[in-house]
Amino acid sequence: MTARIATTIALFALLGAACGGEPRRLEMKKIETAPAMQLGPKATPEEANGEVPPLQGLVKAIALVPDKLVPPEPPPDPAFEPAP
Protein backbone atom coordinates (compact mmCIF):
# COMPACT_ATOMS: atom_id res chain seq x y z
CA MET A 1 0.00 0.00 0.00
CA THR A 2 2.78 2.39 0.98
CA ALA A 3 4.70 1.47 -2.13
CA ARG A 4 1.65 2.22 -4.26
CA ILE A 5 1.25 5.64 -2.64
CA ALA A 6 4.93 6.36 -3.16
CA THR A 7 4.72 5.33 -6.83
CA THR A 8 1.68 7.54 -7.36
CA ILE A 9 3.43 10.50 -5.73
CA ALA A 10 6.53 9.89 -7.83
CA LEU A 11 4.43 9.65 -10.97
CA PHE A 12 2.68 12.95 -10.20
CA ALA A 13 5.99 14.57 -9.40
CA LEU A 14 7.37 13.35 -12.70
CA LEU A 15 4.36 14.64 -14.62
CA GLY A 16 4.52 17.93 -12.78
CA ALA A 17 8.16 18.35 -13.62
CA ALA A 18 7.50 17.55 -17.24
CA CYS A 19 4.54 19.86 -17.62
CA GLY A 20 5.60 22.75 -15.48
CA GLY A 21 9.04 23.99 -14.67
CA GLU A 22 10.43 27.36 -15.38
CA PRO A 23 8.20 29.39 -17.63
CA ARG A 24 10.05 30.31 -20.74
CA ARG A 25 9.57 33.63 -22.46
CA LEU A 26 9.01 33.73 -26.13
CA GLU A 27 12.06 34.98 -27.82
CA MET A 28 11.54 38.49 -29.19
CA LYS A 29 12.98 38.50 -32.63
CA LYS A 30 14.03 41.78 -34.14
CA ILE A 31 12.08 42.87 -37.16
CA GLU A 32 14.52 43.01 -39.99
CA THR A 33 14.66 46.38 -41.68
CA ALA A 34 16.67 47.45 -44.66
CA PRO A 35 19.80 49.37 -43.68
CA ALA A 36 19.49 53.13 -44.08
CA MET A 37 20.77 54.19 -47.47
CA GLN A 38 23.97 56.19 -47.29
CA LEU A 39 23.47 59.42 -49.19
CA GLY A 40 26.57 61.37 -49.98
CA PRO A 41 30.12 60.62 -48.93
CA LYS A 42 30.83 58.53 -45.83
CA ALA A 43 32.42 59.83 -42.65
CA THR A 44 36.20 59.56 -42.51
CA PRO A 45 37.71 56.64 -40.52
CA GLU A 46 38.91 59.12 -37.84
CA GLU A 47 35.35 60.32 -37.34
CA ALA A 48 34.01 56.76 -37.30
CA ASN A 49 36.62 55.76 -34.69
CA GLY A 50 35.79 58.75 -32.50
CA GLU A 51 39.26 60.33 -32.87
CA VAL A 52 37.89 63.60 -34.22
CA PRO A 53 34.45 65.22 -33.92
CA PRO A 54 31.90 63.87 -36.41
CA LEU A 55 30.86 66.51 -38.94
CA GLN A 56 27.26 67.65 -38.85
CA GLY A 57 25.51 66.98 -42.16
CA LEU A 58 24.32 69.04 -45.08
CA VAL A 59 21.37 71.42 -44.93
CA LYS A 60 18.63 69.73 -46.98
CA ALA A 61 17.23 70.90 -50.30
CA ILE A 62 14.55 73.61 -50.34
CA ALA A 63 11.15 72.07 -51.08
CA LEU A 64 9.05 73.84 -53.70
CA VAL A 65 5.88 73.25 -51.70
CA PRO A 66 6.11 74.50 -48.11
CA ASP A 67 5.07 71.98 -45.42
CA LYS A 68 2.16 74.03 -44.18
CA LEU A 69 0.84 75.36 -47.45
CA VAL A 70 -2.74 76.55 -47.36
CA PRO A 71 -4.15 76.84 -50.90
CA PRO A 72 -6.01 80.06 -51.70
CA GLU A 73 -9.77 80.09 -51.59
CA PRO A 74 -11.50 79.70 -54.97
CA PRO A 75 -12.94 82.88 -56.47
CA PRO A 76 -16.71 83.29 -56.32
CA ASP A 77 -18.85 82.00 -59.15
CA PRO A 78 -18.67 84.17 -62.26
CA ALA A 79 -21.22 86.94 -62.55
CA PHE A 80 -22.37 87.58 -66.09
CA GLU A 81 -22.68 91.24 -66.79
CA PRO A 82 -23.69 92.54 -70.18
CA ALA A 83 -21.05 94.42 -72.10
CA PRO A 84 -21.16 98.19 -71.58
Next chain:
Amino acid sequence: MLGALLVLLGAAYAQDEEGGISGLVDRVSERLDAELGDRAPEDDDRLREIEPARADGDRATIMAAAMDAPAEGVDRIKLTVTMPGSGPRLLLVDAGAVFRGPGSADYVLCPNQKFLLEAASTDVVAEALPLRGDQEPPAPGTPLKALKSNDPGVIAVLRTVQRLEAEDTLRLARYISEKDGEPKVDTFLDNQDVRLARRMSWSRNVVGKLEGRLPRDDIRFALLAVTDGYTITQTVDWLRLHRKLEMQPAIDLAWEIVPGIEYLLERATLRHRTFSPRHAEYHFNQGVAAFTRNDLDAAQKAFEAALEKQAGMVEAQYNLGVVLYRKGDYEGAKGAFLVASGMDGATADAAYNRGAADFRLGDKLAAARAFRKALELNDKHTEAATWLEKADPEGQTAPPPPPTKKSKRSRGRKSK
Protein backbone atom coordinates in the same frame (compact mmCIF):
# COMPACT_ATOMS: atom_id res chain seq x y z
CA MET B 1 -25.96 80.33 -78.24
CA LEU B 2 -26.22 84.08 -77.65
CA GLY B 3 -29.95 83.78 -77.06
CA ALA B 4 -29.42 81.05 -74.50
CA LEU B 5 -26.79 83.12 -72.74
CA LEU B 6 -29.14 86.09 -72.57
CA VAL B 7 -31.78 83.79 -71.06
CA LEU B 8 -29.13 82.68 -68.59
CA LEU B 9 -28.34 86.31 -67.81
CA GLY B 10 -31.97 87.07 -67.18
CA ALA B 11 -32.31 84.01 -65.01
CA ALA B 12 -29.11 84.94 -63.22
CA TYR B 13 -30.36 88.37 -62.30
CA ALA B 14 -33.72 86.94 -61.25
CA GLN B 15 -31.87 84.37 -59.16
CA ASP B 16 -29.63 87.09 -57.76
CA GLU B 17 -32.61 88.94 -56.39
CA GLU B 18 -33.82 85.72 -54.78
CA GLY B 19 -30.55 84.95 -53.10
CA GLY B 20 -27.49 84.32 -55.21
CA ILE B 21 -26.29 83.88 -58.75
CA SER B 22 -24.38 80.75 -57.82
CA GLY B 23 -27.55 78.69 -58.12
CA LEU B 24 -27.02 78.70 -61.90
CA VAL B 25 -23.38 77.63 -61.89
CA ASP B 26 -22.18 74.07 -61.38
CA ARG B 27 -18.57 73.43 -60.50
CA VAL B 28 -16.98 70.35 -62.06
CA SER B 29 -15.28 69.12 -58.86
CA GLU B 30 -18.61 69.07 -57.01
CA ARG B 31 -20.76 67.49 -59.71
CA LEU B 32 -19.12 64.12 -60.42
CA ASP B 33 -21.41 61.09 -60.49
CA ALA B 34 -20.69 58.16 -58.16
CA GLU B 35 -20.31 55.79 -61.14
CA LEU B 36 -17.48 57.96 -62.40
CA GLY B 37 -15.54 57.72 -59.15
CA ASP B 38 -12.47 55.52 -58.72
CA ARG B 39 -11.00 53.95 -55.62
CA ALA B 40 -8.18 56.05 -54.18
CA PRO B 41 -4.87 54.14 -54.26
CA GLU B 42 -3.65 53.22 -50.78
CA ASP B 43 -0.04 54.15 -51.43
CA ASP B 44 -0.81 57.62 -52.79
CA ASP B 45 -2.01 60.19 -50.28
CA ARG B 46 -2.27 62.86 -53.00
CA LEU B 47 -5.58 61.45 -54.18
CA ARG B 48 -8.85 60.69 -52.42
CA GLU B 49 -12.22 59.42 -53.46
CA ILE B 50 -14.78 61.86 -54.79
CA GLU B 51 -17.89 62.84 -52.94
CA PRO B 52 -20.59 61.85 -55.45
CA ALA B 53 -22.89 64.61 -56.62
CA ARG B 54 -26.34 64.52 -55.06
CA ALA B 55 -29.56 65.10 -56.92
CA ASP B 56 -30.19 68.75 -56.14
CA GLY B 57 -32.74 70.80 -58.05
CA ASP B 58 -31.75 71.38 -61.66
CA ARG B 59 -28.03 70.93 -61.08
CA ALA B 60 -25.97 69.25 -63.77
CA THR B 61 -24.03 66.03 -63.10
CA ILE B 62 -21.01 64.68 -64.97
CA MET B 63 -21.87 61.08 -65.79
CA ALA B 64 -18.87 59.98 -67.88
CA ALA B 65 -15.42 61.14 -68.97
CA ALA B 66 -13.29 59.94 -71.86
CA MET B 67 -10.06 61.00 -73.53
CA ASP B 68 -10.54 63.13 -76.63
CA ALA B 69 -8.13 63.91 -79.46
CA PRO B 70 -5.54 66.56 -78.53
CA ALA B 71 -5.68 69.97 -80.19
CA GLU B 72 -2.78 72.43 -80.60
CA GLY B 73 -0.56 70.40 -78.28
CA VAL B 74 -3.07 70.35 -75.43
CA ASP B 75 -4.80 67.14 -74.29
CA ARG B 76 -8.57 67.18 -74.11
CA ILE B 77 -11.21 65.29 -72.15
CA LYS B 78 -14.83 64.80 -73.17
CA LEU B 79 -17.36 65.06 -70.36
CA THR B 80 -20.91 63.79 -70.65
CA VAL B 81 -23.14 66.03 -68.59
CA THR B 82 -26.80 65.50 -67.79
CA MET B 83 -29.26 67.81 -66.06
CA PRO B 84 -32.87 67.25 -65.12
CA GLY B 85 -34.12 70.77 -65.86
CA SER B 86 -34.43 72.58 -69.17
CA GLY B 87 -31.49 74.89 -68.49
CA PRO B 88 -29.66 76.94 -69.34
CA ARG B 89 -26.95 76.36 -66.73
CA LEU B 90 -23.24 77.05 -66.68
CA LEU B 91 -20.63 74.35 -66.03
CA LEU B 92 -17.48 75.91 -64.58
CA VAL B 93 -14.12 74.11 -64.41
CA ASP B 94 -12.59 74.60 -60.97
CA ALA B 95 -9.75 72.95 -59.03
CA GLY B 96 -9.98 69.55 -57.40
CA ALA B 97 -11.09 66.90 -59.88
CA VAL B 98 -8.45 64.50 -61.22
CA PHE B 99 -9.25 62.24 -64.18
CA ARG B 100 -7.39 58.95 -64.25
CA GLY B 101 -6.76 56.81 -67.29
CA PRO B 102 -5.05 53.41 -67.68
CA GLY B 103 -1.52 53.26 -66.27
CA SER B 104 -2.27 56.00 -63.72
CA ALA B 105 -2.30 58.70 -66.39
CA ASP B 106 -3.69 61.56 -64.30
CA TYR B 107 -5.10 64.76 -65.72
CA VAL B 108 -6.59 67.96 -64.35
CA LEU B 109 -8.75 70.30 -66.39
CA CYS B 110 -7.49 73.81 -67.17
CA PRO B 111 -9.39 76.09 -64.77
CA ASN B 112 -12.01 78.68 -65.72
CA GLN B 113 -13.35 76.88 -68.76
CA LYS B 114 -17.08 77.53 -68.98
CA PHE B 115 -19.68 75.48 -70.82
CA LEU B 116 -23.25 76.46 -71.44
CA LEU B 117 -25.68 73.58 -70.84
CA GLU B 118 -29.00 73.73 -72.60
CA ALA B 119 -30.00 70.12 -73.29
CA ALA B 120 -30.77 67.24 -70.96
CA SER B 121 -27.52 65.58 -72.00
CA THR B 122 -24.52 67.45 -73.36
CA ASP B 123 -21.00 66.41 -74.35
CA VAL B 124 -18.42 69.09 -73.63
CA VAL B 125 -14.72 68.94 -74.49
CA ALA B 126 -12.37 70.52 -71.94
CA GLU B 127 -8.64 71.20 -72.15
CA ALA B 128 -6.62 69.07 -69.75
CA LEU B 129 -3.04 68.97 -68.49
CA PRO B 130 -1.07 65.92 -67.29
CA LEU B 131 0.12 65.58 -63.70
CA ARG B 132 3.20 63.59 -64.68
CA GLY B 133 5.63 64.61 -67.35
CA ASP B 134 6.42 61.16 -68.71
CA GLN B 135 2.88 59.80 -69.00
CA GLU B 136 1.60 58.78 -72.41
CA PRO B 137 -1.87 60.14 -73.20
CA PRO B 138 -4.50 57.39 -73.45
CA ALA B 139 -5.97 56.84 -76.92
CA PRO B 140 -9.01 58.97 -77.83
CA GLY B 141 -12.18 57.35 -76.55
CA THR B 142 -10.50 55.71 -73.54
CA PRO B 143 -12.87 56.03 -70.54
CA LEU B 144 -11.48 57.87 -67.51
CA LYS B 145 -12.30 57.61 -63.82
CA ALA B 146 -12.48 60.54 -61.41
CA LEU B 147 -10.77 61.20 -58.10
CA LYS B 148 -10.26 64.29 -56.02
CA SER B 149 -6.87 65.89 -55.55
CA ASN B 150 -5.49 65.91 -52.04
CA ASP B 151 -2.33 67.74 -53.08
CA PRO B 152 -2.13 71.28 -51.65
CA GLY B 153 0.49 72.27 -54.27
CA VAL B 154 -1.75 71.25 -57.19
CA ILE B 155 -4.79 72.92 -55.64
CA ALA B 156 -2.77 76.08 -54.95
CA VAL B 157 -1.59 76.33 -58.57
CA LEU B 158 -5.05 75.72 -60.05
CA ARG B 159 -6.82 78.11 -57.70
CA THR B 160 -4.18 80.75 -58.40
CA VAL B 161 -4.92 80.38 -62.11
CA GLN B 162 -8.62 80.71 -61.30
CA ARG B 163 -7.99 83.92 -59.36
CA LEU B 164 -5.60 85.41 -61.93
CA GLU B 165 -7.99 84.83 -64.80
CA ALA B 166 -11.19 85.65 -62.93
CA GLU B 167 -10.10 88.63 -60.83
CA ASP B 168 -6.77 90.08 -61.97
CA THR B 169 -8.00 90.37 -65.54
CA LEU B 170 -10.57 92.94 -64.40
CA ARG B 171 -7.68 95.16 -63.33
CA LEU B 172 -5.47 94.34 -66.31
CA ALA B 173 -8.19 95.09 -68.86
CA ARG B 174 -7.29 98.80 -68.65
CA TYR B 175 -4.11 98.09 -70.64
CA ILE B 176 -6.01 96.44 -73.48
CA SER B 177 -7.19 98.19 -76.60
CA GLU B 178 -8.58 96.90 -79.87
CA LYS B 179 -6.33 96.93 -82.92
CA ASP B 180 -7.63 95.40 -86.13
CA GLY B 181 -10.48 93.92 -84.13
CA GLU B 182 -8.16 92.05 -81.79
CA PRO B 183 -7.65 93.01 -78.14
CA LYS B 184 -3.98 93.69 -77.43
CA VAL B 185 -1.87 95.24 -74.69
CA ASP B 186 -1.32 98.88 -75.57
CA THR B 187 0.79 100.81 -73.08
CA PHE B 188 4.28 102.21 -72.72
CA LEU B 189 4.39 101.07 -69.08
CA ASP B 190 6.49 98.12 -68.02
CA ASN B 191 5.42 96.94 -64.60
CA GLN B 192 4.42 93.55 -63.18
CA ASP B 193 0.79 93.99 -64.24
CA VAL B 194 1.68 94.91 -67.81
CA ARG B 195 4.07 91.97 -68.07
CA LEU B 196 1.30 89.67 -66.84
CA ALA B 197 -1.17 91.20 -69.30
CA ARG B 198 1.34 90.64 -72.12
CA ARG B 199 1.67 86.95 -71.20
CA MET B 200 -2.06 86.42 -71.36
CA SER B 201 -4.04 85.83 -74.52
CA TRP B 202 -7.02 88.19 -74.70
CA SER B 203 -10.36 87.74 -76.37
CA ARG B 204 -13.94 88.89 -75.99
CA ASN B 205 -16.63 86.44 -74.98
CA VAL B 206 -20.09 86.26 -76.53
CA VAL B 207 -21.37 89.18 -74.45
CA GLY B 208 -18.32 91.25 -75.37
CA LYS B 209 -16.51 91.02 -72.08
CA LEU B 210 -12.72 90.89 -72.15
CA GLU B 211 -11.20 87.62 -70.95
CA GLY B 212 -7.52 86.96 -70.35
CA ARG B 213 -6.09 83.44 -70.40
CA LEU B 214 -2.72 82.29 -69.11
CA PRO B 215 -0.59 80.26 -71.52
CA ARG B 216 -1.23 76.54 -71.10
CA ASP B 217 2.51 75.83 -70.88
CA ASP B 218 2.86 78.14 -67.86
CA ILE B 219 0.19 76.11 -66.05
CA ARG B 220 1.53 72.78 -67.35
CA PHE B 221 5.08 73.23 -66.06
CA ALA B 222 3.97 74.84 -62.81
CA LEU B 223 1.91 71.69 -62.17
CA LEU B 224 4.78 69.40 -63.19
CA ALA B 225 7.10 71.34 -60.86
CA VAL B 226 4.74 70.47 -58.01
CA THR B 227 3.94 66.86 -58.92
CA ASP B 228 7.11 65.71 -60.66
CA GLY B 229 9.87 67.97 -59.31
CA TYR B 230 10.35 69.81 -62.60
CA THR B 231 12.93 72.53 -62.92
CA ILE B 232 14.05 74.21 -66.13
CA THR B 233 16.24 71.16 -66.89
CA GLN B 234 13.30 68.75 -66.97
CA THR B 235 11.27 71.34 -68.88
CA VAL B 236 13.89 71.35 -71.64
CA ASP B 237 13.82 67.53 -71.72
CA TRP B 238 10.01 67.55 -71.94
CA LEU B 239 10.08 70.02 -74.82
CA ARG B 240 12.59 67.88 -76.68
CA LEU B 241 10.63 64.68 -76.13
CA HIS B 242 7.06 65.90 -76.64
CA ARG B 243 7.55 68.84 -78.99
CA LYS B 244 10.38 67.14 -80.92
CA LEU B 245 12.64 70.19 -80.57
CA GLU B 246 16.40 70.24 -80.94
CA MET B 247 18.44 71.09 -77.86
CA GLN B 248 18.98 74.82 -78.46
CA PRO B 249 15.39 75.61 -79.53
CA ALA B 250 14.15 73.66 -76.50
CA ILE B 251 16.44 75.67 -74.20
CA ASP B 252 15.35 78.96 -75.82
CA LEU B 253 11.68 78.06 -75.48
CA ALA B 254 12.12 76.96 -71.86
CA TRP B 255 13.71 80.31 -71.00
CA GLU B 256 10.77 82.08 -72.65
CA ILE B 257 8.35 80.16 -70.44
CA VAL B 258 10.31 80.55 -67.19
CA PRO B 259 9.01 84.02 -66.15
CA GLY B 260 5.40 82.88 -66.49
CA ILE B 261 5.97 79.64 -64.56
CA GLU B 262 7.85 81.42 -61.79
CA TYR B 263 5.21 84.12 -61.53
CA LEU B 264 2.48 81.51 -61.19
CA LEU B 265 4.42 79.53 -58.58
CA GLU B 266 5.18 82.73 -56.66
CA ARG B 267 1.54 83.79 -56.67
CA ALA B 268 0.63 80.31 -55.39
CA THR B 269 3.02 81.00 -52.45
CA LEU B 270 5.35 78.18 -53.51
CA ARG B 271 9.13 78.52 -53.36
CA HIS B 272 9.40 79.52 -57.00
CA ARG B 273 13.10 80.38 -56.75
CA THR B 274 14.02 76.68 -56.89
CA PHE B 275 12.84 76.49 -60.52
CA SER B 276 15.52 78.19 -62.60
CA PRO B 277 19.19 79.20 -62.44
CA ARG B 278 18.16 82.86 -62.12
CA HIS B 279 18.04 82.25 -58.36
CA ALA B 280 20.42 81.06 -55.65
CA GLU B 281 17.89 78.51 -54.37
CA TYR B 282 18.04 76.58 -57.65
CA HIS B 283 21.85 76.26 -57.42
CA PHE B 284 21.56 75.34 -53.75
CA ASN B 285 19.25 72.42 -54.55
CA GLN B 286 21.54 71.36 -57.39
CA GLY B 287 24.41 71.30 -54.90
CA VAL B 288 22.50 69.10 -52.47
CA ALA B 289 21.58 66.72 -55.31
CA ALA B 290 25.21 66.52 -56.48
CA PHE B 291 26.40 65.87 -52.91
CA THR B 292 23.95 63.00 -52.42
CA ARG B 293 25.26 61.33 -55.57
CA ASN B 294 28.84 61.81 -54.31
CA ASP B 295 29.77 64.36 -56.99
CA LEU B 296 31.66 66.71 -54.69
CA ASP B 297 33.16 68.88 -57.45
CA ALA B 298 29.71 69.60 -58.90
CA ALA B 299 28.34 70.22 -55.42
CA GLN B 300 31.12 72.74 -54.67
CA LYS B 301 30.47 74.59 -57.95
CA ALA B 302 26.73 74.68 -57.29
CA PHE B 303 27.09 76.09 -53.76
CA GLU B 304 29.60 78.67 -55.02
CA ALA B 305 27.12 79.63 -57.76
CA ALA B 306 24.40 80.00 -55.13
CA LEU B 307 26.66 82.33 -53.14
CA GLU B 308 27.43 84.36 -56.26
CA LYS B 309 23.68 84.90 -56.69
CA GLN B 310 23.06 85.57 -53.02
CA ALA B 311 26.16 86.24 -50.94
CA GLY B 312 24.26 86.10 -47.66
CA MET B 313 22.80 82.62 -48.15
CA VAL B 314 24.04 81.05 -44.95
CA GLU B 315 22.81 77.55 -45.86
CA ALA B 316 24.91 77.56 -49.06
CA GLN B 317 27.98 78.82 -47.17
CA TYR B 318 27.52 76.09 -44.55
CA ASN B 319 27.04 73.37 -47.16
CA LEU B 320 30.13 74.60 -49.01
CA GLY B 321 32.06 73.98 -45.79
CA VAL B 322 30.68 70.43 -45.56
CA VAL B 323 31.67 69.72 -49.17
CA LEU B 324 35.22 71.05 -48.67
CA TYR B 325 35.57 69.00 -45.49
CA ARG B 326 34.45 65.85 -47.31
CA LYS B 327 36.94 66.64 -50.08
CA GLY B 328 39.68 66.69 -47.44
CA ASP B 329 40.27 70.44 -47.71
CA TYR B 330 40.11 71.10 -43.97
CA GLU B 331 41.62 74.59 -44.19
CA GLY B 332 39.05 75.56 -46.82
CA ALA B 333 36.27 74.01 -44.74
CA LYS B 334 37.41 75.90 -41.66
CA GLY B 335 37.30 79.16 -43.59
CA ALA B 336 33.85 78.40 -45.00
CA PHE B 337 32.45 77.52 -41.58
CA LEU B 338 34.08 80.61 -40.09
CA VAL B 339 32.22 82.79 -42.61
CA ALA B 340 28.98 80.79 -42.17
CA SER B 341 29.05 81.08 -38.39
CA GLY B 342 29.36 84.87 -38.66
CA MET B 343 26.39 85.29 -41.02
CA ASP B 344 22.83 86.22 -40.14
CA GLY B 345 20.84 83.11 -39.38
CA ALA B 346 23.92 81.01 -38.53
CA THR B 347 23.11 77.82 -36.65
CA ALA B 348 24.99 76.07 -33.87
CA ASP B 349 26.06 73.42 -36.41
CA ALA B 350 28.10 76.00 -38.34
CA ALA B 351 30.09 76.86 -35.21
CA TYR B 352 30.39 73.20 -34.24
CA ASN B 353 31.68 72.19 -37.69
CA ARG B 354 34.20 75.05 -37.52
CA GLY B 355 35.36 73.46 -34.29
CA ALA B 356 35.47 70.03 -35.94
CA ALA B 357 37.74 71.41 -38.68
CA ASP B 358 39.96 73.16 -36.11
CA PHE B 359 40.19 69.95 -34.08
CA ARG B 360 41.25 67.95 -37.10
CA LEU B 361 43.87 70.56 -37.95
CA GLY B 362 45.24 70.18 -34.42
CA ASP B 363 44.17 73.55 -33.03
CA LYS B 364 42.25 72.26 -30.05
CA LEU B 365 41.88 75.58 -28.26
CA ALA B 366 40.34 77.19 -31.37
CA ALA B 367 38.09 74.11 -31.61
CA ALA B 368 37.07 74.54 -27.98
CA ARG B 369 36.18 78.19 -28.57
CA ALA B 370 34.03 77.16 -31.56
CA PHE B 371 32.30 74.47 -29.51
CA ARG B 372 31.57 77.07 -26.81
CA LYS B 373 30.04 79.29 -29.51
CA ALA B 374 27.88 76.35 -30.68
CA LEU B 375 26.69 75.84 -27.10
CA GLU B 376 25.86 79.55 -26.81
CA LEU B 377 23.57 79.17 -29.83
CA ASN B 378 22.14 75.83 -28.73
CA ASP B 379 22.83 74.72 -25.16
CA LYS B 380 21.45 71.25 -25.96
CA HIS B 381 24.08 70.54 -28.64
CA THR B 382 25.38 67.29 -27.11
CA GLU B 383 28.21 66.80 -29.62
CA ALA B 384 29.55 70.27 -28.92
CA ALA B 385 29.42 69.64 -25.15
CA THR B 386 31.16 66.25 -25.51
CA TRP B 387 33.96 67.53 -27.72
CA LEU B 388 34.45 70.69 -25.68
CA GLU B 389 35.42 68.41 -22.78
CA LYS B 390 37.93 66.62 -24.99
CA ALA B 391 39.34 69.74 -26.67
CA ASP B 392 39.71 71.79 -23.51
CA PRO B 393 39.59 69.55 -20.43
CA GLU B 394 41.20 72.21 -18.26
CA GLY B 395 38.78 74.94 -19.23
CA GLN B 396 41.45 77.30 -20.61
CA THR B 397 38.96 78.81 -23.04
CA ALA B 398 36.29 79.36 -20.42
CA PRO B 399 35.22 82.98 -20.23
CA PRO B 400 36.64 84.83 -17.24
CA PRO B 401 34.28 85.09 -14.32
CA PRO B 402 32.34 88.35 -14.16
CA PRO B 403 34.01 90.98 -11.99
CA THR B 404 32.74 90.93 -8.42
CA LYS B 405 31.59 94.15 -6.86
CA LYS B 406 34.30 95.69 -4.78
CA SER B 407 33.33 96.29 -1.20
CA LYS B 408 32.83 99.92 -0.54
CA ARG B 409 35.65 101.28 1.41
CA SER B 410 34.48 103.20 4.35
CA ARG B 411 35.35 106.74 3.92
CA GLY B 412 35.80 109.31 6.49
CA ARG B 413 37.10 108.79 9.90
CA LYS B 414 38.35 105.42 10.94
CA SER B 415 36.62 103.99 13.86
CA LYS B 416 38.68 104.29 16.83
